[in-house]
Amino acid sequence: MNINGKSHRTIWLHPKNNLVFQIIDQRHLPHRFVIADITTAKEGARAIEEMWVRGAPLIGATAGYSMYLAALEASKSGDFEAYMEDAAKMLLATRPTAINLHWAIKRQQKAIEGVENIEDKVRIALQTAKDICEEDVVISENIGNHGLELIEAISELKSGEVVNILTHCNAGWLATVDWGTATAPIYKAHDKGIKVHVWVDETRPRNQGARITAWELGHHGVPHTVIVDNVGGHLMQHGMVDMCIVGTDRTTYTGDVANKIGTYLKALAANDNGIPFYVALPSTTIDWEISDGLMIPIEERDASEVTYIQGLHEQEIKQVLLTPDSSPAANYAFDVTLARLVTGLITEKGVCEASEKGIRDLFDSK
Amino acid sequence: MNINGKSHRTIWLHPKNNLVFQIIDQRHLPHRFVIADITTAKEGARAIEEMWVRGAPLIGATAGYSMYLAALEASKSGDFEAYMEDAAKMLLATRPTAINLHWAIKRQQKAIEGVENIEDKVRIALQTAKDICEEDVVISENIGNHGLELIEAISELKSGEVVNILTHCNAGWLATVDWGTATAPIYKAHDKGIKVHVWVDETRPRNQGARITAWELGHHGVPHTVIVDNVGGHLMQHGMVDMCIVGTDRTTYTGDVANKIGTYLKALAANDNGIPFYVALPSTTIDWEISDGLMIPIEERDASEVTYIQGLHEQEIKQVLLTPDSSPAANYAFDVTLARLVTGLITEKGVCEASEKGIRDLFDSK
Numbered sequence: 001m002n003i004n005g006k007s008h009r010t011i012w013l014h015p016k017n018n019l020v021f022q023i024i025d026q027r028h029l030p031h032r033f034v035i036a037d038i039t040t041a042k043e044g045a046r047a048i049e050e051m052w053v054r055g056a057p058l059i060g061a062t063a064g065y066s067m068y069l070a071a072l073e074a075s076k077s078g079d080f081e082a083y084m085e086d087a088a089k090m091l092l093a094t095r096p097t098a099i100n101l102h103w104a105i106k107r108q109q110k111a112i113e114g115v116e117n118i119e120d121k122v123r124i125a126l127q128t129a130k131d132i133c134e135e136d137v138v139i140s141e142n143i144g145n146h147g148l149e150l151i152e153a154i155s156e157l158k159s160g161e162v163v164n165i166l167t168h169c170n171a172g173w174l175a176t177v178d179w180g181t182a183t184a185p186i187y188k189a190h191d192k193g194i195k196v197h198v199w200v201d202e203t204r205p206r207n208q209g210a211r212i213t214a215w216e217l218g219h220h221g222v223p224h225t226v227i228v229d230n231v232g233g234h235l236m237q238h239g240m241v242d243m244c245i246v247g248t249d250r251t252t253y254t255g256d257v258a259n260k261i262g263t264y265l266k267a268l269a270a271n272d273n274g275i276p277f278y279v280a281l282p283s284t285t286i287d288w289e290i291s292d293g294l295m296i297p298i299e300e301r302d303a304s305e306v307t308y309i310q311g312l313h314e315q316e317i318k319q320v321l322l323t324p325d326s327s328p329a330a331n332y333a334f335d336v337t338l339a340r341l342v343t344g345l346i347t348e349k350g351v352c353e354a355s356e357k358g359i360r361d362l363f364d365s366k
Numbered sequence: 367m368n369i370n371g372k373s374h375r376t377i378w379l380h381p382k383n384n385l386v387f388q389i390i391d392q393r394h395l396p397h398r399f400v401i402a403d404i405t406t407a408k409e410g411a412r413a414i415e416e417m418w419v420r421g422a423p424l425i426g427a428t429a430g431y432s433m434y435l436a437a438l439e440a441s442k443s444g445d446f447e448a449y450m451e452d453a454a455k456m457l458l459a460t461r462p463t464a465i466n467l468h469w470a471i472k473r474q475q476k477a478i479e480g481v482e483n484i485e486d487k488v489r490i491a492l493q494t495a496k497d498i499c500e501e502d503v504v505i506s507e508n509i510g511n512h513g514l515e516l517i518e519a520i521s522e523l524k525s526g527e528v529v530n531i532l533t534h535c536n537a538g539w540l541a542t543v544d545w546g547t548a549t550a551p552i553y554k555a556h557d558k559g560i561k562v563h564v565w566v567d568e569t570r571p572r573n574q575g576a577r578i579t580a581w582e583l584g585h586h587g588v589p590h591t592v593i594v595d596n597v598g599g600h601l602m603q604h605g606m607v608d609m610c611i612v613g614t615d616r617t618t619y620t621g622d623v624a625n626k627i628g629t630y631l632k633a634l635a636a637n638d639n640g641i642p643f644y645v646a647l648p649s650t651t652i653d654w655e656i657s658d659g660l661m662i663p664i665e666e667r668d669a670s671e672v673t674y675i676q677g678l679h680e681q682e683i684k685q686v687l688l689t690p691d692s693s694p695a696a697n698y699a700f701d702v703t704l705a706r707l708v709t710g711l712i713t714e715k716g717v718c719e720a721s722e723k724g725i726r727d728l729f730d731s732k
Binding site: 030031200202203204205207210211214215217218224225226227228229230231232233234235237238260261262264265266268269272294298306307308309310311312313318319320321322323324325326327328329330331332334335336 | 568583593596598599628632675679685692694695696698702
C-alpha cells in the first residue's frame with residue numbers, strides 16, 4: 001500500500017545487498033517512518049521479539065527471511081544442521097502464540113531438508129523466504145476480495161450509506177506483507193468507491209490500533225475514527241457499527257480464535273447486539289492440532305508495557321509512567337474468542353462458518 | 367481513608383476560612399498529591415467540569431459546597447434568586463450524566479427556598495453542604511457493610527483463599543467523600559482480615575483505574591494488579607475473577623446502569639462466564655424518572671482525552687500524543703449495562719435485584 005504516495009511492502013530483500021533484508025520498524029509509528037536493516041538471524045529474532053514487526057503473517061515472513069540469514073551463517077559455521085536447529089529454536093522462542101512462526105520455520109526446514117549441497121540450501125532458503133512473501137500478498141488480496149462481498153452486501157442493504165466497520169489491533173497491511181487481513185476487504189471496498197468508515201480500537205497496551213491501523217488507513221485515505229477499547233459496546237448498542245472484522249494469531253480447526261487481548265469482549269458485544277463478527281485469516285493461521293481454543297498458550301508480556309506508554313512530546317518520542325510506582329501490573333497479550341461468537345471466517349479460499357465442518361469443507365475439498 | 371498514614375476525606379470546609387472549601391485535585395494523581403482551594407461557585411463548576419473531582423457522589427458533594435459559595439456570592443449580588451438560578455444552571459451544565467449533580471443542586475434549592483432572611487439562606491446552604499458530605503460517608507460505610515457479606519460468602523466458599531475482585535474506573539473513596547462505593551466492601555473485607563486481591567481496569571481514556579484506584583488501594587495496603595481494559599474477559603474465562611464490583615453514575619429505577627465507558631463489556635464477560643456482577647450505589651444515584659437505561663444522555667468529551675495521555679517523565683507530568691496527527695477520535699464517556707446483566711445492586715439499605723421490583727421493595731418500604 002502507499003506511504004506518502006509511494007508503494008511499499010512491510011518486508012523486502014535489500015535492493016543492493018542480498019545478504020540483508022529490510023523491514024519497517026513499527027515501534028516508531030505513527031510519529032516516525034523508520035526502515036531497519038536486518039543482517040543476522042539473531043537480529044531477525046530480536047525484531048520479532050521486540051515487535052519491530054508484529055502481526056502473524058509478517059512474523060511468518062520475518063521468520064522466513066531470518067531462516068535464510070541463519071542458513072547463510074550456518075554455511076560458515078562448520079555444522080550446518082546444528083546451527084540451523086539452534087536458529088530455529090531461537091526464532092520459535094520469540095513469540096509463543098503466533099502459529100505462522102512455527103509454520104514459516106517448518107517450511108524453511110522442509111525446503112532445505114535432504115538438499116545435499118550447502119550452497120543450494122542457502123539459495124533455496126532465500127527463494128523460500130521470497131515465496132512466503134509473494135504468497136502472502138496473494139492470500140491477502142484474496143481475503144480482500146472475499147470480504148469485499150460481505151461489505152458490498154451491507155452497503156446495498158443500507159442503500160449506499162456509509163458502512164461502519166469496527167476493528168481491533170492491527171490486522172492491516174502492516175501486519176502482513178501487503179493489503180492486510182482484516183483491512184484487505186476495507187481497502188478493496190474503499191478503492192471500489194463503497195463508502196466505509198472504520199472505528200479503530202486503540203488496542204492497549206501497545207496501541208497498535210491508535211498507532212498503526214489509524215496511520216495506515218490515513219495514508220490510504222480511508223475515513224476512520226480512533227476510539228478507546230472501552231467504547232465498542234456502546235457504539236454497537238446504538239446502531240453505530242454494521243460489522244466487525246478482526247484478524248487472528250491462531251485459529252483452531254474448530255473455529256476458536258486467538259487474537260489480540262480484548263477481541264473476546266468485542267465479540268460478546270457484537271453477539272449481544274446482533275452485529276456480524278468476522279475474523280479474516282490466511283489458512284496458515286489455522287492450527288490443525290488444537291481443538292479447544294482455550295488450550296492455546298497465551299503470551300504474558302512485560303508489565304512495563306502496561307505501566308508505561310510511548311507518545312510524542314515536543315517532537316520527541318517519550319515513555320511516560322501511567323501508574324503509581326508501587327502498583328504491580330499484569331500483561332496478557334491475547335485472548336480467545338470461542339467459535340460460537342464468530343459469524344464467519346474470511347479466508348483466501350472464501351468465507352466459511354467458524355466450525356470444524358465449515359473449515360474442513362473449505363480446505364479439504366480444494 | 368489514609369494517605370501516607372494520615373486520615374483524609376476528598377472534600378472539606380477550609381479549617382481556617384469558612385468562605386472556602388478544599389478538595390484533592392485528582393488530575394495530578396498518582397504522581398502528585400495536590401490540595402486545591404475552591405473560593406467561588408465558578409471555580410467549583412470548573413473543578414467538576416475539568417475533573418479535578420470526579421465520581422457521582424463527590425460531584426454531588428462538590429456541587430453542594432459550590433451552591434453554598436453561590437449563596438455567599440448571591441447575598442452580595444442584589445438579586446439573590448436570579449444569581450442562584452444562574453449558578454445552578456452553570457453547575458448543571460458541567461457533567462450531563464451524573465445524577466448526583468441534579469440531586470445536590472435541587473437539595474440546596476429546596477433547603478433555602480422559602481427562607482426569608484438572606485443570611486439564613488447562606489447559613490442553611492453551608493449546613494446543607496456539610497450534611498450532604500456527612501450523609502455520604504454514612505451511605506458509603508453502609509454500602510461497605512452490605513457488600514462485605516457478599517465477599518465473605520465467596521471467601522467461605524473458597525475456604526479462605528484469596529477472593530479476586532475486578533473493578534472498573536474509580537468508584538473508590540476518591541469518588542465519594544470517604545470509603546467509596548465499589549471499594550467500600552473491599553476495604554471492609556481487607557480490614558476484617560479477609561484475603562482479597564483487586565484487578566484494577568486502567569479505564570481509558572482518563573485512566574482513573576490505573577491512576578486513582580491503584581493509588582488509593584496501594585495507600586490502604588490492599589493487594590491489587592493493574593490491567594488494561596482489554597484483559598478482564600480473558601481473566602474471567604480462566605477462573606481468575608470471583609466477582610466484579612463497579613460503581614454507577616446513574617441507575618434507572620428498573621436497574622439499568624450507566625457507568626464509565628467499558629462497564630458494559632465487563633458485564634457481558636461476567637455473564638458469559640457465570641461470574642457475579644455487582645453494582646455498588648448510593649440511592650441518590652437512582653433515577654426515578656427514566657425506565658430505559660439506553661435513554662440516559664451519554665456525555666461526549668473532547669477527543670484530546672483519547673489522542674493525548676498524561677504520565678510521568680523524568681519527574682515531570684507530561685502529555686504525550688498517541689495517534690497520527692490527522693486521525694480523528696471520538697470520546698464517549700459512559701455506557702449502559704442493562705439490568706439483565708447485573709447480578710445485584712449493593713446499596714446503603716441492602717443488596718437487591720437489579721429490577722424495578724427489587725429496587726422498589728428495598729426503597730419504598732423503608
